[in-house]
Amino acid sequence: MERASVIHKTASDQRPPPYWTDYEGERRAFSWELARHALQGLPGGGLNMGFEAVDRHATGALRDHIALRFVARQAPALDLSYSALARQTNRFANVLQGLGVGKGDRLFVLAGRIPELYVAVLGALKNGTVVTPLFSAFGPEPIATRINLGAGQVLVTTDVLYKRKVKQLREQMPSLRHVLLVAEDGGSTSEPGTLDLATLMRNASDEFSAVATQPDDPALLHFTSGTTGTPKGAQHVHGAVVTHYATGRYALDLHPEDRYWCTADPGWVTGTSYGIIAPLLHGVTSLIDREEFDAERWYSLLEQERISVWYTAPTAIRMLMKAGAALADQHRWPALRFVASVGEPLNPEAVWWGKEVLGLPIHDNWWQTETGGIMIANTPAFDIKPGSMGRPLPGIEACIVEHLEAEGEPPRVRLIDTPDVEGELALRSGWPSMFRGYLNNEARYRKCFDGDLYLTGDLAKRDADGYYWFVGRADDVIKSAGHLIGPFEVESVLMEHPAVAEAGVIGKPDPMVGEVVKAFVSLKDGYAPDEALRLDIMAHARKRLGAAVAPKEIAFLPTLPRTRSGKIMRRLLKARELGLPEGDTSTLEGGA
Structure with missing residues (x-):
């Protein structure tokens, strides 16, 4: 079914009247x-x-x-x-x-x-x-x-x-x-x-x-x-x-x-x-x-507990979508007036699903652990562009920037003023919940800033109406069901298995949880890459890391691609897994 690119709000969508209905005026006065x-x-x-x-x-x-x-x-x-x-x-x-x-x-x-x-x-x-x-x-x-x-x-x-x-x-x-x-x-x-x-x-x-x-x-x-x-x-x-x-x-x-x-x-x-x-x-x-999540139970709680504001995650929304509209049709939730989501980008289909099945569109928003609070959001009084993470809240000044220096140099960036041009999302410092440091890692903290701009590490673009759109992440962090997973931590545990010689971990797109953890391992001499060993390595990882963090898939490779300095090229593993362009391989061990 063809859908409009904008969900327009009406007075019936706004009960009680939202706290702010004048976007620019409220931002100026705040x-x-x-x-x-x-x-x-x-x-x-x-x-x-x-x-x-x-x-x-x-x-x-x-x-x-x-x-x-x-x-x-x-x-x-x-x-x-x-x-x-x-x-x-x-x-x-x-x-x-x-x-x-x-x-x-x-x-x-x-x-x-x-x-x-x-x-x-x-x-x-x-x-x-x-x-x-x-x-x-x-x-x-x-x-x-x-x-x-x-x-x-x-x-x-x-x-x-x-x-x-x-x-x-x-x-x-x-x-x-x-x-x-x-x-x-x-x-x-x-x-x-x-x-x-x-x-x-x-x-x-x-x-x-x-x-x-x-x-x-x-x-x-x-x-x-x-x-x-x-x-x-x-x-x-x-x-x-x-x-x-x-x-x-x-x-x-x-x-x-x-x-x-x-x-x-x-x-x-x-x-x-x-x-x-x-x-x-x-x-x-x-x-x-x-x-834990159960579609029938969640619908029943929305109904029986008379929930009016619901804040959930894209993974949960996709699981409700998978359960089918017929299940939702068995319930009524007249008290529900606002639904919001965070954790990973919410695809337009899910926003429209909310409108059609729940009677309310899902309002996506964006923030990070480092920001401490919501920075950009779709809010009750304003139109939604499904797929967008919304507009900056009062007190938040966001922008798109491009880097001017080579990797490894102190960050220097330039603002991108042209709409719909991809760059790194940055925020002007000064909001109270901005993180004040990385524990015992001042150098890493300083790298997050260029002057008074906090560089989020997320790639985004801004359209002509001031709505921001998530593009991707500038690093390898895996986001699965709203949880951030560092590849290094997973790789380290895999390497502790007696059969594993080296390991590389990527996030593989998944329609339900956003990304699943996939591991690539090469084996030590004397070990055969069979199904029994694969299951044993997965069991080891689940025991040490927990099911939420451990790999969902493991593939065996003779060797893993590395740079000349010995760093595993996760970018190359991901490109090959997904059939994407491999990009510059000049730093690959042994040449391109």
């Missing part, structure tokens, strides 16, 4: 200083992310309003009001104080979407403790790597995850002083070398005053994978809460009466910024489903 005035702040001018998300609501008109609603298949729903959440997070902050953990110390959380995770994140922030969420599907090696890189002192996890993924490597994490366990059966734990969180919480006071953090004090440490070396730790500050608030208003149009559902796992930056913090800042009720 300032980050004014945006901060919407928050309360601490006495003496401080700013604390946990206080703004919870405490400023806990004694006011929203004190009995539901903040978090947890649902699961085999358990009754659990509702936490803003006042109850304040008491629980106060208890957790006091637990940390009792352990000698304070401002600037680092806490890691490794768990599914359980109440204790949310209480730990918010309580730690109130305590001034830096929080790092970990994806619960990670294998033991990625977990240990990140805790060691971040010098994590406290880990909050479940007894089951600890036994499966942490205990075996505990002695290899020397900074880890305290492990606080949540019993998955609802009881208590007595695992040697750990503490039972439920017992600590019962014995802690529910009175606590947020630590006097300043806007530039560290709050969150999010790890994001690079193409080489170890994962990069992007550091964010308490002042980022201003961006979380502003983007919750402009990009997600959150109103206090909304019932909101962000499906992102808290181990992903979206699940922290927009699954925990932003909705609480706006006083909304957030639904948190503890189960």
